[in-house]
Amino acid sequence: MIRKADVAELRTQQIIKATVRCLARDGFSQLTMKRLAAEADVSQGALHYYFKDKRAILAAAAEHVMNDLEAQVAAEVGGARDARLRLRAMIRACLSVATKEREFWTVFMALWSETLHDDTLAAINRKTYRRARHAIAKVIEIGVAEGQFKISDVAATSALVLAVVDGISLQLTFEKKLMAAASAERMCETLLLGYLESGRG
């Protein structure tokens, strides 16, 4: 038996995937509920049943791709046996989103553009960033507890680690051939380990 909640979950996934395709093809400015309903192969009534408007869908899409990334990072980090390897796993999982999956940055670039004039979406974006920093802080804290990392200001350092991964991901998104993913990973790791292990942070 298929439960109602499962149907809702399936429909939501279907709509979000269609949203990502529409964003990549036409951009948020050309996104309409009508086009989206057609792309998702649902009726406009069904679309409106799940989402009030295209802003609500953009917010849901951001949460969806962030959940995906977080799950990938958790899976990679969970298997690593020390602080260095956990950092490496985290960097690798994040950069692989930039080089292999368009969805994440497609949604976030559309979202950022809207945050400039939409306080609700700006708040959702801030919440996503806090969540990312929090996940990074946990990796740093365990590294400190194990004696590998020497960091006094974990919160600020989390922002710094996120900045490096974000900044390189952006450039790789803009320019696929900028450098090999493996080189980018190694470089980020060397940069960040130097900081995390030095006692300067």
Added chain:
Amino acid sequence: MIRKADVAELRTQQIIKATVRCLARDGFSQLTMKRLAAEADVSQGALHYYFKDKRAILAAAAEHVMNDLEAQVAAEVGGARDARLRLRAMIRACLSVATKEREFWTVFMALWSETLHDDTLAAINRKTYRRARHAIAKVIEIGVAEGQFKISDVAATSALVLAVVDGISLQLTFEKKLMAAASAERMCETLLLGYLESGRG
């Protein structure tokens, strides 16, 4: 006597400034040539004389804010007397754009959203990023020549320096109270100097 070229330059500046205000208030999706003409206080005919469409204006706005940033960076870096101080000056100039001026990131976030589905704008964005990395590469190269920095892959390191500055700027743009500008500058400097002086890059 006011020359025709000066008038053109003034009009262009006026239109670009109006574009930034429109982007911050309504976003690119709500930007129309009609609204923009009203905001810039020029006729629609005059607007069309200078720019073909709103994409052309977005491209010009990106170039304009990038020129501004580059001039600020050059002024700060030019006065610094060694490699460390030049790096610090560059970081400070870039982060001050994120904390004090909305224009730069307003334009770039609107631009990025459009690069997803507009190859011309994507090419302009890539060109801007290459230009930024090139400016950073010069600072690194002089530091290497002076014996302060030990970097073998200057191109890759330029991308890394840009990533740090970009990534922190983004978070400061999203969340003004994330950390004080001075702390952010110090942290970026410590992170990057550790890498640039270590011989690991």
